[in-house]
Amino acid sequence: MKSGERSAVADRAQQIMSAARELLDAEGPDALSMRRIAERVGIRAPSLYKHFADKAALVAGLQAQGLTLLAEVQEAAEAEIGADPPLLVLGYAYRRHALASPHLYRITHGWPLARTALPEGLEDRAALPLARAVHGDINIARSFWAFAHGMVVLELDGRFPPGADLDVAWRTGCEAFTQAIRNRPHGSTA
Template structure:
């Protein structure tokens, strides 16, 4: 039973990654697996459940990428390494990235602890400050979307822009005074 669910999610992900979100339908997943569409409903009740499973895969993949960047960092700021890993994951998996980050996150369907695992490397890099972590994520998300949408002029030094952004967040913060 678990094997069939994994096959369904893998087929859905292949459709998503190769053909985009429009290609992910119960009928197309079933066709890819060589089964009848009603058989899918024994494992996942609807397309929303398929998308939730894909969001979990996207979040797990991003967590793995960030953990690897954190573990493999030899020198340089941790935030820059995490930003580079985030960007690379999004650019390598644009449809999965968008499904995971551009829609409401199906938190109830996520494996326990997955969301916390995905944010943990960033929280460590910013000294546990959740507000700064959210601001960094918003910066990274915006940069990725602009890049995926081709909104930067040709020849733009995006690596330099990423470095400038992560460097700005790494500047010591002082409380505002009146």
């Protein structure tokens, strides 16, 4: 394949991913059919298979987008850490990320992760700011991620009572994890 042909194929794949993301953002995961994506791009559905083996490959591409966005958000938040505890800064950034693109968040963090289809190192990159904030303690990192994910899903699902002060709930949870880091035995990371 010549360079120009490779570029055209890459451009078309990008158009397909953009169309899939637009449908996802506008209508949710149920809108992600090969037919609907092809219509949005202006091609016939069978032509999609020249670029993506199946819908699962498209979802894997969207998950890669979601993890890339999370990594960028967490890295930017990490750079802004100052007087507030790092977990509070990272937790609030995680929440903003999820609320900004709830459908992308759900397929990235609520569906089985297509690990083998992700760019190498992406999952680690997305987790690294949290790993640094907990000084490498994998148990605290996993527990904090479960807390943050649970809070976000409950908020997205409208499960908190009207008037609940979620900022206070986030702060309370983040402070509890910060205290757990302070209380762990010196030098302990696992």
